[in-house]
Amino acid sequence: MQIGFSAPTAGPLASADNLTRLAAGAEQLGYHYATFSDHVVIPTDIKARYPYSETGEFSTAGNGERNEQLIELAFVAACTSKLRLVTSVMVVPHRPAVLAAKQLATIDVLSGGRVTLGIGAGWMKEEFEAIDAPDFDKRGRVTDEYVAAFRELWDKEHPKFSGEFVKFDNITFAPKPVQKGGIPIWVGGESGPALRRTARLGDAWYPIGSNPAFPLDSLARFRAGADKLRKLAAEAGRDPRSIGLALRFPRYGAALPDKAGDGERRLFSGAAPAIAGDIKALAALGVGAIDLSFGGDTVAAMLEQMKRFTGDVMAKV
Structure with missing residues (x-):
């Protein structure tokens, strides 16, 4: 089981010195990967509903000071040697598709093949409009086409593409990603469209367990989602076993209710032995990666939480 942590992209912990210390410390503790969120700007008036809170409110909307995702990815790559x-x-x-493909391929080359591309279609219409992104209402089609363009650019010696949103031909695209088969693509999201996108395009499904509209907060609910994905993959002509499972938990521990919405045990609630049991059960379902958000106002406090998790929970797995 690969265990990851959420790297800060906003606030004091996202400074160069703090990121360097945090990434190096996580690597020493044996964490396998760091995750990085993506907001280019934070609009000051957000009417779009945030999918991962009961109220629909984006809780960090007031903090507009954020690092750009891919630049921070490259920075942390330079601070580490093993961390994905x-x-x-x-x-x-x-x-833009070609630019993003180039940035990701470059980071993959310079990091020695340590990039995993988690993808989503987006939810904040106001941010799309502020950065002049493609039409928000077409974001699903845009996402699918851009991913197909990424694959073409990463895989083909003479890439060419002619779609609704992306067109290129007669170009050289190098360097290619160094990972065999290209950069792995984990498809985020819990909805039907996200599952269908994973079945057609993804190397892994990468949902968050706390979406109130599509809850995956119990083992039974997650198993049902994984079963649906496998059925969709078979219908798309893919081997369901070729698609991995990863899962993100923003919160864990005694502060969570011990019951999920379906009355079953809530995943990652309670004490360390119970959480270790959840990890074993998820691994038995085929989950290969789990990542969490660790609290703390300082690097030392965050690393202490991470150390405690490895000692109290992972030691029992």
């Missing part, structure tokens, strides 16, 4: 770098998630329509 996961976009969690990259909002695909935020960046």
